Amino acid sequence: MRVPETDHEITLDAALSEEAVLATYRRMFAALARDSGAVVDDPAFVDIAETLFAAFAEAGEDWLTHEQMRYACRAHPPDLLDNRLRVLKGLGAIREVFPKPNQLRYRASFTSVVGLMFIRRMMDDGGQSEMHRLLALEDLNVADPRTTMEQAAESAGNLARAFRLWALELITLSAGTIEELREQAPKLWGTEEIARRAQGLHGTILTRWPQLDRTCTELRAAIYAYSDASRRAAGRLADSAGTTRNLTLLPSETWRTFTQTASKERLAAVLDGFVFDAPAPWHDPAEIVHAVDEAPRPAPAAPTPPRSALPDDGPADSLDGGTARALRRLAEVAEEALAGRDSVPVQDLLAHSGEWVSARRLLADLAAADLNPELPYRLRWSATLTAIPGAEPAWLSHGHLERTGRDDD
Amino acid sequence: MTMTDPRDLVAGGSAREAAAHARARATGPLVLAPGEAAAAGMARLARGDGPEVAVPVWPDGASPSLLLEYQVAPISAERSGEARRVLAACLKCCWSDLAADPWPGGPAPVETVLSAYRALIGRTDDLMRNWAIGALRRLHDSAWIVLADGEVRLGPRCATWPAESHAQLRELMGRLPDPGDTVTALPLAEPPPGTESAVLAGEPLDDDLLGAFDERRRAELVAAFMAVEHAAEPVQEVRFAALRDPALRRALAEMLARRGRVLIQARERWTTGYDEAAAATAGSTLGEAERAVLVLVLVHSVAIPRAEGLLGEDTWLSPHPAPAEELRRHTQLPIGELDAALRTLRQAGLLTQVKAGEEAGGYVPGPQFHRLTPAARKRLQEELILAAGPNTPLAAAVRAKRRPTGGPPATPDHAGNVRERDER
Known part of the structure; x- marks a missing residue:
């Protein structure tokens, strides 16, 4: 719908x-x-x-x-x-x-x-399929032993009339504008199939009731007139065709079916006798030289980064040696601060250098050693705070750096 | 469209020339029978150890490079840069004596050519190798090289380079790297005694015609000739004096007629096509699968859009691609054959690939369809209707029109076993 x-x-x-x-x-x-x-x-x-x-x-x-x-x-x-x-x-x-x-x-x-x-069917093909059905039914009817001569005569007369009117409409169209013909003709003209069926029907009637000769002559004339009108309309279109316009006269479904079902041989036969150029691109010497000069080059290997001229112990400890070295350095700093003792006051260590930048670096290292669980050094802070204006550092929290007991590993 | 009738222009005696030129255009350089002379306007190439071939030469030593001076696009080759680099590698291996002309040179094993190419572009991967082999095949199909039995030789078209352009090729050979890792070349083939390689210029085809014009007009004629024969698309009338001026155009039409060609006009543009008589004997290189695929594309990109009212102009070119998926899935052609045929048709300029996104896209009729004469266009339409709708009144009308009047009834045509049944 x-x-x-x-x-x-x-x-x-x-x-x-x-x-x-x-x-x-x-x-x-x-x-x-x-x-x-x-x-x-x-x-x-x-x-x-x-x-x-x-x-x-x-x-x-x-x-x-x-x-x-x-x-x-x-x-x-x-x-x-x-x-x-x-x-x-x-x-x-x-x-x-x-x-x-x-x-x-x-x-x-x-x-x-x-x-x-x-x-709806009439809309689709202007009655062609109805005519097919009608012809098929009439074919059955006239072959039926119960059909009387009167019925056959009537059916032949009806068909003759239908074909005549159909032919007349086509003839009128053929005399009109080519656009109108192109538009209407495919709905009206009969396929060879319809003409053949109608002639078959005509033959059956004539064989069975030879006395219907007169009616049959009329039917035959009507069928011929119709075939002729169809061919004339098609002929006029074929003559006026231009070079691709008549392709519209076959429905797109017919074209699709053709592409989907035709064998390779049948498809290829369409182009029998057509001549095309063999591939012959021109390669001019100048263009060959140009193509070689413009060849896409593979990207060159990345240049080696500059290296120091000094001997280098190589990348041996670069992978996780960094952590170990940092730990070793922290331990060295802590040991130097302890100087063999087990506990030293932090405020003495920090005040020792007499300037904040060194003290700050030392404090940072000691705090790092304190926080690292693998190193046996701890900072223990007390509540005492001294302030000595003019000294560096001026504010000092008191506490101790201690070696803990886990030194043995 | 209008077309100049070649029969007015060609004297009967030159029909052989016209047929030979048309055949060379349709099928490539012509192999000559022993003792057969090349047609006028063709050079005869004798290599000493094989059949002689004839290639068309252009008037006044022109070559299609002339198109570049006029900024007209020549027939484009697929991946032309790659093909030219591979051709350079072939030259490096086959052009053994740089003092002589490039053609004929000597044979070289394909592997040597491939390693010369490798050295040239500095890549060694498998993809490069596949591309190079594809390019070798395309060069072989277009007669720039001859690829046989694992050996490469320079093809007949290499003999059509103008002599003055050899210098730049020599210079290029001098700086190309040697193919490193394999034998450099086969031992130089000694020409068999008593035969020698030669390019024998044939009789000129147009001298009597061109002689009637002064230098400037003569050059204009040759330029227009090269443009209509070798441009990818029809060329604009205003760009070429010999197309604008009716007298010159008439001379041009005669130059073409002597080669079995006719001028085809489409509005203000001109191109050329085969004249009917020459086409009848020209032959074709297209195999059955290629012709079948071309018909499928014509139906999908022209006939169906036409039937659905989507195609306005009366032409065999179309902006509606035949979907690749449709060709692949819904036809009777095996996929391998289809793909090979699509490749060949693309290379010949009979199909153009239209790319759109990942899956979409397809094929439309290529620039060669500009070169169909009005009669050929009309015949193509009729053949398609006969094949797709053999039982329609339209097909009957076409058959009736073709049948000689008063002759025997139609024989079954090739499109199907269809006879006219409406006559008892």
Whole structure:
């Protein structure tokens, strides 16, 4: 089913295609219409009917109430729906389940649904597939032993009329503008298949009822006229073709099927006899020289970083030697401060140098040694604080640097 | 589009020349039968130890480099830089006597050429090797080298370099590194006694025509000739005096006609194509798979967009790529064959690859489709319709038009076993 296009922007193309759709509707129901304004003037009307019928099929024996119908068609404007419901009810496509006043439940007519399917098919190919079906059915009919000569004559007469009208429409088109022909012809012209079927049918009738000779002559003439009109229309298009325009005359599905199913041989045969240039690029000497000079060079190996000229003990302890060396240095600093004793006052050590920068460095090293659990030195601070203005450092916390007992490892 | 009718211009006697030139354009340098003379306008190349070949030479010693002076893009080669460096490596190995002309030189093993290339670009990885082998194959396909039995020789096209341009190649050979790690070259092949290599200039094809013009006009004619024959796209009329001036254009058309070519006009631009008579005998290098793939691309990028109303212009070029995935998944062609065919078609300028993102992209008809004559374009349309819709009235109309009037009924055509059935 088509998605209703109510909120689409209206373009010129869309308007034109809508007009084409409506024209087909009008033509199809011209025979039934009471006046020329009696056919829908918006293709959405048909979409609404289709939506409704689908909803009825879904609902089954529950039928549908007015509200349910409204809900099923919620994508369409409500006033359009009301209009449709009025017409569909008026013509009997939708009827009350039971014919009595204040009936709330409705059902759809089978005939209308089938009719709609037929409409959609006619839209697709202008009736070609209908003609196929019709011919297939008639073929079965005339072969049926129960069919009477009168029935066969009638069916042959109908077919003859259909073919004649079809041919006439094509002939008129062929005399018109090439654009119109290009647009309409593929829907109207018959494939060889249709002509062959029709001729088969004609043969069957003639063999079975030789006395229908006259009717059959008319049918034959109609079929020939139709084939001829088809070929003439195609011929005019082929002559006017330009160089790719006629590709539009096959539907894209036919092209797709061709690419997907054709064998390599069948594809290749299209280009039989076409001549193309062999590859022959020109390589001028100047361009060869240029190409060599411009060759992308691999990036040169990274230059070695500059090194000191002095002997270098190499990277042996660079990996984790750093930590060990730092520990060794801290131990040396602490041992130097202790000078063989087990405990020294920190304030003496710090005041010893007499200037803050050295004292600060020493304090930092001692604090680091204190905080490292692997080293056997601890700082133990007391609450005493001395302040000696003018000295460096002027403020001193008192405490002791001690060697702890874990020296043995 | 208009087309100059070559039959007005070509005298009957030069039909052989025209056919030979068209064949050389369609299939590459021509192998001559023993004792066969090269057509006028072609040089005969004798190498001493093989069949002689004929290559077309251009009027007045021109070469396609002339296009650069006019800033017209020549037919582009895929990865041309790489191909030229590999060609330089071939020259390094095959051009044994720098005092002589490059062609014919001597044979060199492929491995030697590869190591010369390696030395030239300073890379040794496998990727480089694969690229170089691909470039060797492309050079072989376009007759710049001959690759056979693991050996490389310089191809006939190397004989078409103008003599005055050899100096810069000599200078280049002097500074290229020697192929280091393998034998430098095969021992110099002594030419068999009694035969010698030679480039024999053929009879000039255009002298009578060009002689009628003064130097300037003569140069303008040659420039326009080179441009329409060798530019990638149709060239603008305003750029070339010999295209603007009807008298010169007529002379140009005759120069082309002598080579089996016709001028094709598309609005204010000109290019050339095969004339019908010459095309009939020209032959083709395209294999079955290549032609099949080309047809698939034409259907996807021209016919389907046309049928869906997406393609406005009446041309066989298209901005709608045939999706690579569609070709790969939804056709009857094996993938290996498809890929090889796509490669060949790309190199020949028959397809152009369109890249878009990781997965998208595909192929459109290449610049060669500018060179189809209006008659060939129309025939292509008809052949496609006959193949894809053999039962449609349109196909019947095409067949009916082709059938000689009063002749026998149509024979089954190649597109399918289809006969006209509507006649009892």
